Amino acid sequence: MNNDDFKICVLSSGSGGNCTYIETPKHKIIQDAGLSGIRIERMMKSIGKDLKDVDSMFVTHEHTDHAKGVGILARKYGMNVYANEPTWNAMNSKIGKIPVEQKYIFDPNKTESFDDLDVESFAVSHDAAQAQFYNYHHNGKSFVIVTDTGTIFDNVAGIIRDADGYLFECNYDTDMLMNGDYSYYTKLRIQSDTGHLSNVEGTEVLMDVMGPKTKHIFLAHRSHHNNTKELQRLTVASMMKNNGLGVGKSFQLHGTDVEKPSDLYTL
Template sequence: MMQFSVLASGSTGNAFYVETTKHRLLVDVGLSGKQIEQLFQQIGRHVKDVTAILVTHEHSDHIKGLGVLARKYQLPIYANEKTWKAMEGLIGEIPTEQKFVFPIGAVRSFGDLDVESFGVSHDAAEPMFYVFHHEGKKLVLITDTGYVSDRMKGIIKCADVFVFESNHDVEMLRMGSYPWHIKRRILSDVGHVSNEDAALALADVIGDQTKRIYLAHLSQDNNMKELARMTVEQMLASKGFVIGEQFHLYDTDPKIPTKLAYV
């Protein structure tokens, strides 16, 4: 069976873990190596058992501890070519034998776990996220995108589990203290998905087998767990979805991992 945990999610750092009986993958290392080790302890796992690290893009809240962790445990790293180039000088020297290219729009098999990469719209070199397939089950991880296109929806639709960006409340962002150029970036097509846009996108991709949705990458300054959940719940309910019966909504946290759960 496939299990997963959102180890950390938010504007301060991101990391995601997924495992089968044969392989254990870590997606992004947006916290220090020590913090990642502590998060693994909280879910009863150890970094030394990780098969590989997958990278989504080069922003610091996704690669902060990548080099340190990979060197300490001699872990292979997978990223696309443009992301590898963008990470130069940011993660230190990585031995050649630990560097692997995972092209955008490709599928890589890690034993009994097939991982599909797909592009998103974000202000990074070539950002991409992942769909995990195992024994007919489908787990989607998608954050750090300014919008969810029809192409993305076609790739991620009908997943058993979604870990889905719900970054900001538009009014909180507009009324907040961020400089205008930062607000404009977040609200743009290469920024982040709002609570409202997350709900609208989810309404198009939820399937009969969808059981869990995790609202992820919430802004520390421009969102709140309760507000994100309420907004998404209300908008999905208005479209006829029955939250709590058809599927359940879950929070994520920048410091506390979600419980290890089966897909």
């Protein structure tokens, strides 16, 4: 591995589970563990990696599709787990006991340094105890993950601007959601400022924050009831091309799946 290598793999992304692998020369980490431990183990092996080499996990919030496997992976592999205090309080009873020496509080809007990796946290607007996401920095490059938010605060837009890579929420197609069989209350919850970003809303934010450094955009957290992979990509690509952005030329769009990891990319 070169001294400046910054590797990313979206192991799983969607309403059924979320987990992302990030690697620098000195650290191997995951963000979230929203599937069973055995499924995450298999996904890691499929990309030639082993969870025993992962030293840390950064948790965004307590919802099952982000925290289901947190406890089992922490206990089995001894990795350190970082989350803010409200998230710890909300998920403690769900994930089982984790040794106290592996539990760390990582408050929103802070930056923590881990050798060659700086991790910047930021709060988002979601109906969880205190959802926060992360901007990962290594050797002048950055990788931003934003899902599970109904809106983007101005300060967050500033934090995530002109990253080299994004894993970004385009959760639902508005027509599919409104014409689907979800209850009226659930539809309102998804569309609210504490719900999720639609394909169109996610694209609008991306077009605002992406910049000349941006080379990879992973379309994330797709609803299995109110979206399709093809519709998600078509919406995003069409909007970006109509705004003069070089889709497939200056940067690449990547779909993501719950069951199948992405390739392992070097930023």
